[in-house]
Amino acid sequence: MCNHSKIIFRCNHVRVSEKPVRICLVQSDYISGVGSEACDEVRSHPLITVRRPSECGYCTDKRSRLDQTLKEAKALIAGVKATLKGSYGMVVDEIVEVDVDVTTEEAPDHEVGEERDIVPELDPVQEFLRKKLAAKDAHLMMLGNQI
Incomplete structure (x- = not known):
């Protein structure tokens, strides 16, 4: 079990050195010719472990x-916005919240002699049922005479 140095990166990836810092008895016997097999176990020690405040090469x-x-996507979006601004003259760059005071009365935007169409307030449930009963497969639904 040879001791190898270990580097722990900010991204929590670990790199172990190929060369051991300290060789074990099995490896020293193999190097001297007494042992038949080299040491295959890689071990690290806390005193030779280093933490790096940077990311590893892969993560970088x-x-x-x-x-x-x-960057390319932002450039593409900016190009599309410029094209739209040139074509239509307006592009919303950001969401703008408008605080409208309800108590102030503004001048109407229609002529005095012009009549405005008044749309009656519809009950959402009744409107839903009316649309469902008008569907082509309404005979399969069990809606009953709700309207």
Whole structure:
């Protein structure tokens, strides 16, 4: 059981060195020619374990690819917004909350002589049942005479 140094990265990936820091008796016997087999066990010791505050190479590459993809997507969205702004003259860049004061009375946006159509308030349940009874397979439903 040879002791190898170990590096623990911020992403919690672990890298163990290939060369041992301290060789065991089995490996030293193999090197001297007395032993028949080399040591296959890799062991690390807390005193030769190092924590790195950076990410491993794999995670760094993965993060840079993701950042590049996000950068390309943001550029594409900005291009589409510019195209829409050029075509229609307006694009909502962000959600804007508007606080409207109900007590203030504004001038009507229609002419005085013009009549406005008044839509009656519909009961949502009655409207739902009316639409269901108008469906082509209404005879299969058990809605009854609710209307």
